[in-house]
Amino acid sequence: MSGTYKFKWRAKHSAPVIGDSLYLWGGDELDLPEVHDSPQKRKLTSTVETFSFSSARWSSHLTRGTPPLGVIGYSCTTFRSNIYYYAGWCGHDQCYHNSLTVLNTLTMSWTQLHPNDESRMKKINGGMLSLEFDGTDYLLMVGGSGPTLPAVKHPQFQYDQIESRGVFTNEQLLYNLSNGQFTVPSVSGQCCPPTSGFTINKINKNKGIIVFGGGVTNDEITFNNIVYIFTVAHNTI
Numbered sequence: 684m685s686g687t688y689k690f691k692w693r694a695k696h697s698a699p700v701i702g703d704s705l706y707l708w709g710g711d712e713l714d715l716p717e718v719h720d721s722p723q724k725r726k727l728t729s730t731v732e733t734f735s736f737s738s739a740r741w742s743s744h745l746t747r748g749t750p751p752l753g754v755i756g757y758s759c760t761t762f763r764s765n766i767y768y769y770a771g772w773c774g775h776d777q778c779y780h781n782s783l784t785v786l787n788t789l790t791m792s793w794t795q796l797h798p799n800d801e802s803r804m805k806k807i808n809g810g811m812l813s814l815e816f817d818g819t820d821y822l823l824m825v826g827g828s829g830p831t832l833p834a835v836k837h838p839q840f841q842y843d844q845i846e847s848r849g850v851f852t853n854e855q856l857l858y859n860l861s862n863g864q865f866t867v868p869s870v871s872g873q874c875c876p877p878t879s880g881f882t883i884n885k886i887n888k889n890k891g892i893i894v895f896g897g898g899v900t901n902d903e904i905t906f907n908n909i910v911y912i913f914t915v916a917h918n919t920i
């Protein structure tokens with residue numbers, strides 16, 4: 684870590700790597716205003732810190748466009764020179780999101796790919812990967828937790844409501860990066876349980892691994908060490 688670079692307290696963020704650089708954005712910060720949107724909040728969330736592995740230096744970048752409002756506990760993954768951010772908590776009240784936004788790291792500009800969708804669950808602490816199958820590139824969103832049940836519950840997934848802790852789900856969505864359409868895949872085999880705060884990693888282009896350690900519902904929140912491996916093909920996981 685550079686000796687002169689000043690870091691602020693930060694939590695519930697991600698730091699994806701593309702090429703030679705690590706990109707640090709969002710999360711809970713001490714000076715994050717507890718409001719939906721304001722010039723001060725926008726100023727804070729329009730900054731991305733990057734770390735260059737070759738020069739071992741941190742630097743701060745002001746982004747262009749509109750950063751997403753789900754700044755805390757969002758899901759994040761990379762594909763080529765893009766970083767995708769999905770869902771997250773706004774930082775005030777029960778304001779959760781499920782919008783999808785991309786940061787182009789070549790231009791350091793934001794583009795919203797999909798606005799908040801009232802029919803789908805708004806959540807935090809889910810997982811996201813970029814995958815390829817049938818010659819098309821997709822994002823896969825898995826699990827997470829949120830304050831309320833979604834308007835539309837997909838029967839292949841579970842939505843467990845725990846009093847005072849909200850709703851935990853194992854819901855999975857595919858987003859087609861070519862046509863910008865969401866699909867809800869079908870599931871075969873043993874599906875992971877509703878969970879929040881796990882890790883998810885890619886094994887190869889259409890295969891991934893979920894390692895729990897996150898909160899799992901079984902009428903109450905417990906923690907486990909189950910590992911699930913999944914393969915995505917033809918809209919089936």
Ligand SMILES: [Zn+2]
Nearest residue numbers: 718719773778
């Ligand atoms: Zn808000």
